[in-house]
Amino acid sequence: MKAVIVNEYGDQNVVQHVERPRPEPQAGEVLVKIHAAGVNPVDWKIRGGLGQRLGLSLPIVLGGEIAGTIEALGPDVEGFHIGQNVFGIIGSGGFAEYAAVTTQHLVRTPDRLDPIQAAAIPLGALTAWQAMVELGGLQAGQHVLVTGGAGGVGSLAIQIAKARGAHVTALASARNQDFLRALGADVAIDYTAQAFEQVVQPMDLVFDTVGGDTFHRAFHTLRRGGMLVTAVEFPTDEADRYGVRTARVFCHSDATQLTAIRDLVESGQLKPQVSTVLPLSSIREALALSEAGRTRGKIVIDMIA
Numbered sequence: 001m002k003a004v005i006v007n008e009y010g011d012q013n014v015v016q017h018v019e020r021p022r023p024e025p026q027a028g029e030v031l032v033k034i035h036a037a038g039v040n041p042v043d044w045k046i047r048g049g050l051g052q053r054l055g056l057s058l059p060i061v062l063g064g065e066i067a068g069t070i071e072a073l074g075p076d077v078e079g080f081h082i083g084q085n086v087f088g089i090i091g092s093g094g095f096a097e098y099a100a101v102t103t104q105h106l107v108r109t110p111d112r113l114d115p116i117q118a119a120a121i122p123l124g125a126l127t128a129w130q131a132m133v134e135l136g137g138l139q140a141g142q143h144v145l146v147t148g149g150a151g152g153v154g155s156l157a158i159q160i161a162k163a164r165g166a167h168v169t170a171l172a173s174a175r176n177q178d179f180l181r182a183l184g185a186d187v188a189i190d191y192t193a194q195a196f197e198q199v200v201q202p203m204d205l206v207f208d209t210v211g212g213d214t215f216h217r218a219f220h221t222l223r224r225g226g227m228l229v230t231a232v233e234f235p236t237d238e239a240d241r242y243g244v245r246t247a248r249v250f251c252h253s254d255a256t257q258l259t260a261i262r263d264l265v266e267s268g269q270l271k272p273q274v275s276t277v278l279p280l281s282s283i284r285e286a287l288a289l290s291e292a293g294r295t296r297g298k299i300v301i302d303m304i305a
Helices: 041-053 122-135 152-163 175-185 212-221 236-242 257-268 278-294
Strands: 002-006 016-018 030-040 066-074 083-089 096-103 106-108 143-146 167-172 189-190 202-209 222-230 246-247 276-279 298-302
Touching: 002 041, 002 236, 002 278, 016 278, 030 278, 041 278, 066 096, 066 122, 066 212, 083 122, 083 257, 083 298, 096 278, 122 152, 122 202, 122 222, 122 257, 122 278, 143 152, 152 167, 152 175, 152 202, 167 175, 175 189, 202 212, 212 222, 212 236, 276 278, 278 298
Parallel strands: 143 167, 143 202, 167 189, 202 222, 222 246, 276 298
Antiparallel strands: 002 016, 030 066, 030 096, 030 298, 066 083, 083 106
């Protein structure tokens, strides 16, 4: 099978296209023929050295977010069948034609989505869910601020928060203001035109997907007792100074949560936002686009192209 690997850590030059043996599913695993794979910041971070800190062994097949069809079943697999369309997040191995995946990482793909759309959901939506619902305790009627609202994670976070009854304020550049409103944001703010922390009303919850200066300024938008959850920074003692709580979300696979997310998709409350679709042969370009951090929605690799 075709696959994208790194044999060493470094820049784009370490990303290699290779032929590898097709994996065989072991007990509790299924073999997935991958139709599409989402591109995420964690992919180029693993390429740059994060893989070592995560305990991954070289060579690493990059890619952790997939949509595809079950090709074969390993021993002791229940609840799945050959030919079933599935999607989910896996530790690595997504930028390949096939992957052997533990069934607890997969759920049935929403019927209304094609593989490209399906591959744009699992990691971003689970990150947003775990940040706002699991860690942030999001409740209906609360006021939520989403930074980086036009990105792959932020665009899903806006929709999830709205589906759960929140009042949502979102930040993006001028060109993405209408996009934020189309996603359901009640208030869209151009962070390039004004200091957002001076105009945003006291928030119950902030979900930060940007980091840096935006992360630090976001503390000013919270009411006392509110909470800031970040996907990119590490909490500091600022929380004590402002009388708020803070947490760092580390996305993990959760079939129950992904099923709830699928239900939102099937009810029409959550729609993936795909900005760019590229073939596997253009993986370096896809990683560079992700690393630049200026895309609207998700970058997806079409494994069939």
